[in-house]
Amino acid sequence: MTTDADVAYETKTVRAVRGMESRTIKKWEADGWKLVAQTHGKVQTELTFRRPKPKSRQLLWIIGGGAFALILATIIAFGVLSERNAETAVSAAPVSSESTSEPSAEPSPEPDEVTPSAEPQPEPLVLTPANSPELAALLVLTDYCAPEVAAFAAAHSGQTISFPGYIGAMAPHDGATTRYDFLIGAGDFSESSAPGPAFQFRDVNATNDLQWVGAVPDSIGVGTNLSVTAQVDRYEQSSCLFLLEPVGTAVR
Template identity: 55%
Template sequence: MGAEDGDVKYQTQTVKAVRGMETRTAAKWRAQGWELVSTNTGKISSELTIRRPKPKTPWILYGALVAIVVVLIAVLIIMNALRGDDSTAEPAETPSSTATATATIDATPSETPPSEPTPTNSAAPAFITSENNPEFAALLALTDYCSPDIAAFASAHAGGTVEFNGHIGAMNSHDGASTRYDFLIGAGDFSEISAPGPSFQYRDVNATSDLHWTGAQPDSVGVGSNLHFVATIDHYEESSCLFLLDPVQTSWR
């Protein structure tokens, strides 16, 4: 999407932000050279319209690309010409000599018996935790919930299962439903001052069966609840900086 302001051409786009996090989202995009144009605040999320000047493509770049193509064509022509001289190559070994060599090798008894495969007792951990995965431990301590490290981790471990202590930082109705919610989940204990780690989210779930409670199930759950989560990695949503998870087990702590 493009726009013009005088002689400057802009590219614009719209990104989403969780209610209450518009300022942090705008700051993240501003650090990448984007300018906030407008904010459309909704009940659950907000839409931020941002823009930045389009980079000018120098004509010299096109000339360089043409030169590279010409060089590649010349290399291919030379390689095809060299393949035509294969008639001077040495003849391959005759089938009879190959068979004799093979028979001689097979007839020689082996002095060393084949070694038995060494069994391994190590097994990959069932769940990714901060104790067995330093990468995940560093992720839970991040102060930038839009860090590119989060996107890289989500992509590398998609479909895997994570386990961590966390809390519910926000709880909104999903599309106006009365029993379906979007849970914003943070790492560690709930605090009104700081919220380290990614902005995890359970999207479109109810507070009972979908959370798969283990142990004693609380009478109610909401913002500020400190819980233990086991969840499957879905994907990282770069437009909103949300790290989507699917609940596997939830327990009160």
């Protein structure tokens, strides 16, 4: 009876492409080799086989002669070529982008939104007696408390109007020494007639608040004719005063 200690072994290391290990093992086991170890790499697996050494290699050569050696060499060469062909096929095969590509760490940026260019907005129309029949009719009213005055103020609140006018009266605002309430009439100053609404600049000083256009006059007072450009504020029903906010004032 013999033990492993009495038997001499020969070993062989073979490389197989990953996934084809069982095929390679089966081939070498058919030749009498026994798998004793395998080491996995990224592309290949290293397989280690062993088998008992023949008792007399000289006897094998005598029995088999050169033909046996040629057959054995052919088998080994065929195995090596098969493994190389398999390895070449794996390296040449296209790698799926779905399985190997890592997902992007950041989402691709959204395309910039194209903001349509805004069309230039027309300048707000300044109402004058020439371009607004409604304003022209307002300026020749004989009753400054007429319902047309309230209607015009409500319809054009915040709009700018421009017309020839004059200072019909001025008084300190609530007893102030530098702030005044100016009563503005339509057209030229006259002691006998006062058509149009009772326009008023309320609580303004005679310099900055009137928004002078051109040279600032040395003095103003009742009877001074003006070119008035102002923003419509509101109409006071109780006093029939039509309040305006000065935008531009010029002496004419």
